[in-house]
Amino acid sequence: MNNFVNTLVERKGELLNDTLQHITISLSALLLAMAIAIPLAILVVHHKKVGEILLQVTGVLQTIPSLALLGLLIPIVGIGSVPALIALVVYALLPIFQNTYVGLAEIDPAIEEAAVAFGMSRLRRLIKVEIPIALPIIISGIRSALVLIIGTATLAALVGGGGLGNLILLGIDRNNTALTLIGALASASLAIIFSALINLLQKAKPRVTGLVLVALICGLGGYSVYQKQAANQETITIAGKLGAEPDILINMYAQLIKAADPQAHVVLKSNFGKTSFLFNALKSGQIDLYPEFTGTVLDSLVKVPQTVDKSKLTANETYQEANRLLAKQAQLRLLAPMAYQNTYALAVKQTFATKHGLQTISDLQKVLPQIKAGFTLEFIDRADGYKGVKAKYGLTFPSVQGMEPSLRYEAINQNKINLIDAYSTDSELARYGLVVLQDDRQLFPDYRGAPLMSQAFAQKHPQIVTALNQLAGKISAAEMTAMNYQVNVKKKSAASVAQNYLVKHGLLKGDN
Known part of the structure; x- marks a missing residue:
């Protein structure tokens, strides 16, 4: 219990930020799903065959595994919040469309006939009669969709979309049960709270429900404007792969950059994903740099000429070839590598x-x-x-x-x-x-880590290149293993472990 409380206090800043991200992406997905499903149900409610077909289609969409859907979306829209948002909208369509369609279709025909007899137009009947009668069922579908969205939104972290999934993935990666539990409980709490709020709306007057929706749209819109204004300041986004070691390295990068330029606005995206995610994010400009390894470049990220025998390259030749091919094939630059091998x-x-x-x-x-x-x-x-x-x-x-x-x-x-x-x-x-076990046939190539960035970024920020090159030839395998141990076993923060190393080796002043 003490570990849970200590972790909660230590991570309260991250918890608040991730919760806000989770709420934003969940409510945005809900509003988009409503904007699609409700009008669609209204249009087809008097066309039974079309309505049945759409019910089948939305049902099929919901059966697509979430990881598969995210994997299909990444090549099209990249990584980040966009593929996560699209996936969540897809999953929310069925309950909203189904309840809206059923709620409108099951209105007593006698009521419809009375409204026609009073001379109401189609639009007036919809606004004054049909929607108010069907509203409780519609809101029930919205509540089901939101609970589904909030639970599924934790997967957004797998593609760099943020949210409470960050804490859950970090807890799993660090074998930190308390951290995983905090993320899971926060997500469950959000689902309960918002379900209760929607339940209250279900009992409220239609006008109150409408005002709440307007306020919600305005709130999300205002938050988006705020984010865009904040983004006007240049942000240096540094991402890392899953694990303690990338987290330590990106914190070193951030601290060195801040020491060189105290006004720099640096954002860290730890546990951002696997190699392919980060490489694609870098090429598309969604992040500015991340730690990569020379062997990974030659084996996974570039096309190596058949004339090059990777198994015969020295450590320095591996780096030189990796940097040359990155520049030629992807316009990227790998800075000088550190000393340790992480093969x-x-x-x-x-x-x-x-x-x-x-x-x-x-x-x-x-x-x-x-x-x-x-x-x-x-x-x-x-x-x-x-x-x-x-x-x-x-x-x-x-x-x-x-x-x-x-x-x-x-x-x-x-x-x-x-x-x-x-x-x-x-x-x-x-x-x-x-x-x-000894690699007696030399399968695994040289793996030395270094910051990977675009050539354009390196040319625009020579002071960052200079700052990060201070790590060239530094950090032995024993030192890196010890730092990983401090984070994984001693449960120290990656930021403090990174700072201690930099201060100890004279790369950072003790008061930074």
């Missing part, structure tokens, strides 16, 4: 390695039938990951499960799996008593 690795428990005499990846051939692997989805799909293991080592494991990064460590600790992919600087290796 991929395969790891097993020390007890398992000792029992079966495992020292190298090739040794896994001896226990191949016993292997139960848990790999990240990214590792499974990469040429320098499981695909490379199969090609270079001839190892096809009988059981391979795709897992989120932090979950695979929990799984191997509980003996549900016995082989995982890891990064060589992961603090969990020591925490869970794991041993890294």
